[in-house]
Amino acid sequence: MTADNGRPAPGDATGEGDATDGGATGRATTGDADGATAAREAAGGREDTVAAVVRQWRSVHPELDTAPMEIIGRINRCAALLQQAEDAPLRRAGLSRPEFDLLGALRRTGHELTPSELARETFSSGAAVTKRLKQLTERALVERRGDTRDRRVAHVRLTDAGRDLVDGILPEQLAYERSVLAGLDGDGRGELAVLLCELLGRLEGRPGLPRT
Amino acid sequence: MTADNGRPAPGDATGEGDATDGGATGRATTGDADGATAAREAAGGREDTVAAVVRQWRSVHPELDTAPMEIIGRINRCAALLQQAEDAPLRRAGLSRPEFDLLGALRRTGHELTPSELARETFSSGAAVTKRLKQLTERALVERRGDTRDRRVAHVRLTDAGRDLVDGILPEQLAYERSVLAGLDGDGRGELAVLLCELLGRLEGRPGLPRT
């Protein structure tokens, strides 16, 4: 999935998706493998942007199986829209998302972390963490101290202001997320969590899968 | 969901998640609303990074309902890992993902697009499209011509080389996506497509939801 981006963006609008599948998945009674149009209909008639993109690919490459796009494309698009929506309250608090992620890592672990640990914890490069720490330190949201044993390492901790900032923002974000998920019933949410966990397990599990 | 990033990243490792929920969702027999741990177990014992992050938040903020994180966090993390995996073959072909998205938009629509249309179609800013077009034109993957009626607008189309490039990459990406999704059975894939479609419909539907 990709030929259509799916990251933030200024305007908003439509698009997304790409995948294909060669029609090898079998079990395709209609031309709709894996609940493509079923998905659309279950969602209340309105077609989402991914469905539109998939349809375009199908008409250009009828021989390709577009089923994977129905899932991967939607995951990417959902992620992009969610991030866009959640960035707004963050910016209001004067933080970028990567900065909030860093503060969040410190908050949820509950103890000091070294820059390397922060990099691992937030999936960022060390260089990026260095830059963020510089800014956050200037703003007095984190403090650093050197390790006594190993003078190469630093230890970073939240200041009271940093902790309060995170604690103030987090409930907001959760409330928004809850409101979005309210569109699904309890069973739906449970199902979705289970399915995504399986998928994520596969993505995180083997180092790189059969390899692309 | 956010206090843990979830975007590409150099290394790889663990982490992710943030949300909370105040325990207001009701229907919580165990401490596990919405299939949190159920999800972990269904995925084969190994705990994913999101589950670990959620557990951390719960221990720091026991009063918050972490259920939304189980879903939103996994969506973000899945998207990040998928993009990371799919970027590799792209780079091998000398393209960034935004570039591929642009070419893909031209390919799937099957006709010329103006820069504005490309921006809408790929969820990018006009300025970003301008820059990408400059590069892609230099590499002879797209061509542009001015509109005869309205001299403000340009029309962009794929060159043969551009078309061939997209057509060569797309099946690769789809094959990878299929291999990832093979971890789910047919029903699971169908369910997932439907649930994501519902969620996406809600995210795309109303302009901004009740507002965050």
Added chain:
DNA sequence: AACAGGTGTTTTACAGGTAAATTATTGACC
């Protein structure tokens, strides 16, 4: 016909990320 306002595209200035090199320091080995 000139102009006001709008639209399509590009330019500018800048913020932030990355890869690769750099610095500082440790620990292990001979």
Added chain:
DNA sequence: GGTCAATAATTTACCTGTAAAACACCTGTT
């Protein structure tokens, strides 16, 4: 005890995206 490889963090050079301004051109009005 000195050298070597490994590790932690930072610096550097560069690239890309964005927001806002600038440009170019169109259109409806008077």
